[in-house]
Amino acid sequence: MTVEEIIKPENKVYARPELLTKNITHYCPGCGHGVVHRLVAEVIKELGIEEKTVGVAPVGCAVFAYNYIDVDWVEAAHGRAPAIATAISRLYPEDVVFTYQGDGDLAAIGTAETIHAANRGENIVIVFINNAIYGMTGGQMAPTTLLGQKTATTPYGRRADLNGFPIKISDILAQLDGTCYVTRQAVYTPGLVRKTKAALKKAFQNAMAKRGTSIVEVVSNCPSGWKMTPEKANEWLKEHMTEKYPLGDLKDVKE
Amino acid sequence: MKEEIIIAGFGGQGVLSMGKILAYAGLMDNLEVTWMPAYGPEQRGGTANVTVILSDKPISSPILSSYDTAVILNQQSLDKFESKVKPGGTLIYDPYGIHRAPTRTDIKVLAIPAMDATLELGNAKTYNMILLGALLSARNLLSTDAVVRGLKKTLPERHHHLIPLNVDAIAKGRSLVE
Amino acid sequence: MEEVKLMKGNEAIAHAAIRYGMDAYFGYPITPQSEVLETLEAEMPWETTGMVVLQAESEVAAINMVYGGAASGKAVMTSSSSPGVSLKQEGISYIAASEIPALIVNVMRGGPGLGTIQPSQADYFQATKGGGHGDYHLIILSPATVQEMADFVGLGMDLAFKWRNPVMILADGVVGQMMEKVVLPPFRPRRTDEEIRQQCPWAANGRHGRDHRNVVTSLEMDPERMEVNNNRLQDTYRKITEAEVRYEEKFTDDAEYLIVAFGSVARICLKAIEEMREQGIKVGLLRPITLWPFPTKEIERLSKQVKGILTVELNAGQMIEDVKLAVEGRVPVYHYGRMGGIVPAPAEIEESLKSHFLNV
Numbered sequence: 001m002t003v004e005e006i007i008k009p010e011n012k013v014y015a016r017p018e019l020l021t022k023n024i025t026h027y028c029p030g031c032g033h034g035v036v037h038r039l040v041a042e043v044i045k046e047l048g049i050e051e052k053t054v055g056v057a058p059v060g061c062a063v064f065a066y067n068y069i070d071v072d073w074v075e076a077a078h079g080r081a082p083a084i085a086t087a088i089s090r091l092y093p094e095d096v097v098f099t100y101q102g103d104g105d106l107a108a109i110g111t112a113e114t115i116h117a118a119n120r121g122e123n124i125v126i127v128f129i130n131n132a133i134y135g136m137t138g139g140q141m142a143p144t145t146l147l148g149q150k151t152a153t154t155p156y157g158r159r160a161d162l163n164g165f166p167i168k169i170s171d172i173l174a175q176l177d178g179t180c181y182v183t184r185q186a187v188y189t190p191g192l193v194r195k196t197k198a199a200l201k202k203a204f205q206n207a208m209a210k211r212g213t214s215i216v217e218v219v220s221n222c223p224s225g226w227k228m229t230p231e232k233a234n235e236w237l238k239e240h241m242t243e244k245y246p247l248g249d250l251k252d253v254k255e
Numbered sequence: 256m257k258e259e260i261i262i263a264g265f266g267g268q269g270v271l272s273m274g275k276i277l278a279y280a281g282l283m284d285n286l287e288v289t290w291m292p293a294y295g296p297e298q299r300g301g302t303a304n305v306t307v308i309l310s311d312k313p314i315s316s317p318i319l320s321s322y323d324t325a326v327i328l329n330q331q332s333l334d335k336f337e338s339k340v341k342p343g344g345t346l347i348y349d350p351y352g353i354h355r356a357p358t359r360t361d362i363k364v365l366a367i368p369a370m371d372a373t374l375e376l377g378n379a380k381t382y383n384m385i386l387l388g389a390l391l392s393a394r395n396l397l398s399t400d401a402v403v404r405g406l407k408k409t410l411p412e413r414h415h416h417l418i419p420l421n422v423d424a425i426a427k428g429r430s431l432v433e
Numbered sequence: 434m435e436e437v438k439l440m441k442g443n444e445a446i447a448h449a450a451i452r453y454g455m456d457a458y459f460g461y462p463i464t465p466q467s468e469v470l471e472t473l474e475a476e477m478p479w480e481t482t483g484m485v486v487l488q489a490e491s492e493v494a495a496i497n498m499v500y501g502g503a504a505s506g507k508a509v510m511t512s513s514s515s516p517g518v519s520l521k522q523e524g525i526s527y528i529a530a531s532e533i534p535a536l537i538v539n540v541m542r543g544g545p546g547l548g549t550i551q552p553s554q555a556d557y558f559q560a561t562k563g564g565g566h567g568d569y570h571l572i573i574l575s576p577a578t579v580q581e582m583a584d585f586v587g588l589g590m591d592l593a594f595k596w597r598n599p600v601m602i603l604a605d606g607v608v609g610q611m612m613e614k615v616v617l618p619p620f621r622p623r624r625t626d627e628e629i630r631q632q633c634p635w636a637a638n639g640r641h642g643r644d645h646r647n648v649v650t651s652l653e654m655d656p657e658r659m660e661v662n663n664n665r666l667q668d669t670y671r672k673i674t675e676a677e678v679r680y681e682e683k684f685t686d687d688a689e690y691l692i693v694a695f696g697s698v699a700r701i702c703l704k705a706i707e708e709m710r711e712q713g714i715k716v717g718l719l720r721p722i723t724l725w726p727f728p729t730k731e732i733e734r735l736s737k738q739v740k741g742i743l744t745v746e747l748n749a750g751q752m753i754e755d756v757k758l759a760v761e762g763r764v765p766v767y768h769y770g771r772m773g774g775i776v777p778a779p780a781e782i783e784e785s786l787k788s789h790f791l792n793v
Contacts, residue, residue: 052639054505057650066648072637074504075650076497077527083494084501088638090485091456091507092626095639113497116490278612282439290439290612316704317611317697320778408439 017041019050023067028135030230032220033062035187036129039197040100041069043204052095054088056081060102061135079110082117085124096207098125104134107143107169114173121178121212125203128170128215131222132241139225143167146244151225166244170217174250180212182251186219186242188234202252211253219245256286256311258396259319261336263304264328269383272409273326274305276387280397280405281309289317302331309396326390333357347389365393367431373424380417381424388428399425435616442582442608445615446512446538447472449586450484454623456507457485459498461517464550465606466540469512482623492517496524496537503533503599504649506629506636508590512538514606515556516547518564525599526565530651532666533635534593536586537571538602540609543747543774551774552606554696557751560603561725568663570670572600572677573724575695579613581722587618594632596673603724605747607697607776679722680731684710688717690790691735692782693756694745695721702745705782716786724752732759741790742766745782747775765789 019041027033044050050071057065059078066073076084081099089097106114106128117124133151134140140153144166148157158166174182181203185196196218203214219241221233228236260277264270274290281288291306306322308314321341327333327348337357340346345363350356351370369385376385391397402425406418440448447469450458460470470488478484485502489495495511502509513521518539528535539560543553560573572592574585582604589600629636630643637647653659681699684706685691694702699720706716719735721728736742741764744753750768757766769785771777787793 051641054637054639056501063652066646066650070646072639072646073648073650074501074637075531075648075652077500077523080493080497080500080524083489083497084504086487086494087457087459087485087498087501087507087509088505090487091502091505091509092638112490113494116494275612279439282437282614288439288613291607292610314613315707316701316779317607317613318701318776318778319704320780 017045019045019070021068021070025068026064027061028224030221030223030233031061032131032187032218033129035193036127036196036218036220037065037068039193039200040098040127043197043200044069044071047201047204047208049096049204049208054092054095054097056085056088056097056099058099058101058105060105062100062102062129063136065100079105079108080113081105081110082113082122082124082126086117086120086122089122089124093123093210096125096204097123098127098204098207100127101129102135103128103130103132103142103144107167111169114169115176118173118213118215119176119178121180123207123210124213125207126213126215127200128217129220130217130245131220131225132166133222133225135222135225139222143169144245146240168245170215170250173215178213179215179251180206180253181214183215183249184217184219184245184247186237186247188221188237192247217245219247256309258309258324258394259322260307260309260324260326260390261304261319261322261339262307262326263302263332263336266301266303268303268328269380270303270328271305273383273387274307276402276405276409277307277309277390278405279408280401283401283404284397286311287314289314291317302329304332324390324394326386328386330354345393347386347393349386363393365389365432367428369428369431372427372431376424376427378420381420384421384424385428385431388425389432391425392429392432437614437616439612439614440579441468441610441612442576442579442604443468443540443610444472445579445583445617446586446602447476448617449583450510451476451478451482452618452620453587453590454482454508454621455484455510455586455590456623457487457498457502457509459487459489459495459502459509459511460513461489461492461495463514463517465542465552465609466512466514466538469538484623492520493524496521499535499537500524500528500531500533503528503535504531504636505638506633508534508594508624510536510538510586510590512540514540514542515544515553518556518559522559522565525571526563526567526569527651528599529569529571529666530567531649532597533649534590534597535599536589536593536602537599538604541603541605543772549774550606552697552747552776553772553774554605554698554747555749555751555772556603557724557746557748560601561727561755569666570598570673570725572596572598572673572726574600574602575722575724576602576604576608577696577699577720579608579611579615582608583615583617592677596669598669598673603696605696605698606774611697674726677723678726678728678730680728681720681722682731683718683720684715685717685719685735687715688735688738689715689740690786691717691719691739691742692745692786693719693721693732693742693752695724695752697776698745698747701777701779702782705779705786708779709783709786714787714791721752727755727759729755729759732756733761736760736763740764743786743789744768745777745785746770748772
């Protein structure tokens with residue numbers, strides 16, 4: 001078969017989501033952010049809400065998320081995305097508002113904003129990428145860094161006596177009466193990607209139905225920060241991260 | 256006319272609310288008014304004072320160095336404000352709990368036994384209204400009608416049934432001066 | 434006929450916000466300004482005008498809610514007092530950098546640190562020189578009366594939209610806590626979402642048919658482009674400086690001495706001036722109403738007329754620096770200030786002026 005015979009519409013199995021812009025992402029090879037961006041773009045388009053969606057971007061690796069998904073965005077100060085989303089959601093109750101945050105943004109500097117937005121049951125979606133490290137600033141310890149994990153600020157491995165324990169923030173959020181859906185997913189296999197997409201869709205549908213706060217944690221990798229190849233990073237993720245952060249729904253309030 | 260008044264005592268004695276009724280009554284009589292509290296962190300106890308100015312002209316400073324009239328409800332306030340009454344001004348105080356009486360002779364000093372009168376009336380909450388009555392009488396301020404309308408503005412609707420009691424207390428205060 | 438009401442400055446701010454058609458207030462309680470949030474919660478404007486009122490978990494969250502609301506084109510505000518306003522500085526810097534309108538009220542109390550709950554003007558530097566990180570300015574309005582507390586809500590929000598720049602009402606505990614007569618502004622309806630989309634084409638409030646996405650951000654990694662952004666901000670500040678200086682003069686026509694004071698202190702100074710005028714001492718008052726932009730030209734003009742200037746402030750001497758920059762050494766400039774939450778009485782000001790200029 002020639003190349004021309006293969007590349008034709010009827011053989012197409014994947015198309016770039018319409019809502020992903022043509023901008024080339026700044027993410028490192030193998031990083032989970034790109035996959036989650038794609039899923040968010042697909043879900044928003046499939047639900048037909050791209051005209052009424054506002055995203056709130058974090059400080060961290062996803063700071064430029066607004067360059068990649070073609071909806072309105074506000075770029076937050078570090079950790080404050082849920083406060084910003086609170087205001088927009090309350091001022092435009094018919095619109096759909098989501099935040100996209102990393103572990104430092106959501107579970108360290110922005111813990112108060114996260115917990116209180118969730119506790120008020122703000123009608124927002126929080127997409128939470130947990131890769132157990134600060135990627136953008138060069139691989140420092142995150143609140144979710146595992147015990148023993150080496151980072152730029154825990155060069156001999158995280159120690160509980162020095163650095164405290166990895167925080168399972170989604171488990172805390174699931175305890176709050178304001179959350180309607182809290183789930184922990186991953187994107188290191190095609191099957192898990194599909195599950196994550198289903199979870200994101202449910203979260204956005206909850207926002208459309210004004211059911212409260214939905215949190216989709218995606219346990220992800222950081223090949224650069226972890227100093228591994230993408231393949232090794234995914235293996236390490238599967239072996240160590242999912243042990244501390246088991247995948248699955250933590251809360252799913254039925255009507 | 257212009258009347259610069261300080262009311263001072265313990266928090267909880269009704270100092271701020273007496274000032275408020277006075278200010279609202281001034282508003283009812285179409286006067287310019289300012290009501291400036293010296294506030295503390297506590298809701299009860301501690302010293303509290305309020306400066307109320309009633310004037311038929313615009314008021315510049317809501318904070319003053321000296322006063323035409325001082326209404327004094329405790330010893331600390333007497334010690335602090337006796338010297339700040341303008342010569343020829345008026346100092347009204349309740350001798351209850353006062354162990355160093357005012358000594359100035361260039362001002363008019365009125366000892367009003369408001370605590371005793373309150374006990375006679377049988378309602379502790381009328382204490383500040385008795386002193387307000389004394390103030391209105393001693394300085395010939397404001398119409399009774401304005402004060403009643405001021406009370407209506409100050410008291411929540413659910414307490415409007417207490418207005419006659421307050422009017423009685425004001426009358427009692429007036430009688431203690433006359 | 435307009436109804437004259439008697440209320441505290443803090444309460445006037447709340448009522449004025451509802452009547453202005455404010456879309457949202459986000460705040461956190463702190464003395465001496467908690468009546469703003471309390472009054473709004475008691476008035477329940479969400480039932481009448483649709484205004485959102487929310488007690489946030491912190492001042493940090495509150496200012497970021499303001500940032501979100503402002504980014505979406507709505508008329509939004511917050512209020513706090515000094516320690517709380519320090520916490521808000523990060524968000525204020527983002528709002529200024531993102532060129533979006535917002536109204537911030539600071540009812541100042543004494544500092545530094547937790548300080549005192551009594552009145553102060555010690556946040557003058559913080560307010561007028563930016564306050565947070567980076568080169569920026571807020572328009573600073575300084576109310577001296579309860580009426581101005583009410584009026585500056587609408588004025589401040591209008592200026593914020595006109596210049597796409599945050600505006601601060603820098604009040605003190607005296608005007609916040611005192612009651613006096615006020616005529617509240619008339620009710621006007623909140624803007625509809627359609628009006629907002631027309632008037633604020635930059636707002637991030639969902640595309641709703643717009644052919645491009647709107648992004649509100651202060652981030653620019655390219656230094657050349659960031660400098661363009663900085664220059665655009667500076668250009669706006671120059672235009673504001675030319676257009677928006679506000680001040681009040683009293684007894685300056687024949688003044689031999691000038692007092693410069695802002696906020697409630699200006700009123701105390703006026704009382705002192707009235708008393709000195711009765712003694713034949715010709716003192717005038719200049720009250721800056723905008724602290725930024727500062728009435729530099731007006732002070733420069735008066736410095737050519739008077740023999741000396743006294744600034745009176747509830748701080749260790751902050752505005753005096755801007756006065757001296759305007760005077761450029763032509764006449765002596767002295768400062769009289771009280772701190773710790775103490776408000777000077779008129780007699781102290783009179784004494785200070787006489788000691789500096791009349792050898793009394």
